[in-house]
Amino acid sequence: MHPQDVKIILREKLKAQRDALPVAERKLAADKALGLILQMPEWKRAQTVCLYASFKSELATSGLLESALRAGKKIVLPRVADKNQRCTLHHVANPASLVLSNLGIPEPAATLPTVEPTAVDLFLVPGIGFDREGNRLGHGAGFYDRLLASAQSKGFRLGYGYDFQVVPAIPSESHDIGVDAIATPSEIITVRPR
Numbered sequence: 001m002h003p004q005d006v007k008i009i010l011r012e013k014l015k016a017q018r019d020a021l022p023v024a025e026r027k028l029a030a031d032k033a034l035g036l037i038l039q040m041p042e043w044k045r046a047q048t049v050c051l052y053a054s055f056k057s058e059l060a061t062s063g064l065l066e067s068a069l070r071a072g073k074k075i076v077l078p079r080v081a082d083k084n085q086r087c088t089l090h091h092v093a094n095p096a097s098l099v100l101s102n103l104g105i106p107e108p109a110a111t112l113p114t115v116e117p118t119a120v121d122l123f124l125v126p127g128i129g130f131d132r133e134g135n136r137l138g139h140g141a142g143f144y145d146r147l148l149a150s151a152q153s154k155g156f157r158l159g160y161g162y163d164f165q166v167v168p169a170i171p172s173e174s175h176d177i178g179v180d181a182i183a184t185p186s187e188i189i190t191v192r193p194r
């Protein structure tokens with residue numbers, strides 16, 4: 001089967017699994033993942049972190065946003081201009097001030113100052129699935145493949161998701177960019193030391 005077809009099937013399956021998670025378990029899972037990430041040397045030393053606002057049934061990122069803010073880190077968030085474009089990174093001094101994009105995703109306003117991807121010390125990388133080799137399955141638009149490519153391998157790439165989102169194998173194509181580690185509620189999977 002073509003990698004694109006395997007990706008489509010995996011996306012459907014993993015999204016359905018995520019949507020089926022009881023609400024009470026979601027918060028507990030996010031709290032556990034947060035506890036593990038706060039211990040990571042890569043998190044502790046990162047001064048500029050590229051986070052994202054979780055939406056729908058994604059593992060929540062609100063605790064990380066609050067922790068980064070409290071720790072005095074510079075928080076940048078991606079803004080997707082439109083479906084075929086790259087995203088831009090914006091410095092967000094107050095994560096409460098996000099606006100809803102036309103895709104329904106909370107994003108920084110376009111007027112906030114932009115930040116170069118190469119200036120980011122740590123990227124929190126969303127994914128629908130990951131494998132233990134660091135391969136990543138996104139939503140299918142390739143936004144993070146483009147964003148991470150433009151970061152020129154600077155910045156630690158930390159995948160983030162529920163335990164069941166780590167699967168035996170994610171097909172990888174030449175444009176796909178993997179992660180250096182994956183944080184789940186029960187473990188930090190180190191793929192490659194940086």
Ligand SMILES: Nc1ncnc2c1ncn2[C@@H]1O[C@H](COP(=O)(O)OP(=O)(O)O)[C@@H](O)[C@H]1O
Pocket residue numbers: 007136137138139140141142143144145146149173175176
């Ligand atoms: N660096 C890039 N430059 C141009 N197109 C890219 C790049 N990275 C990914 N794409 C395109 O984005 C589309 C989606 O990529 P895919 O890896 O399937 O999605 P996702 O990473 O969101 O799961 C593909 O058609 C791919 O060619």
Ligand SMILES: [Mg+2]
Pocket residue numbers: 136137138142145175176177
């Ligand atoms: Mg990809």
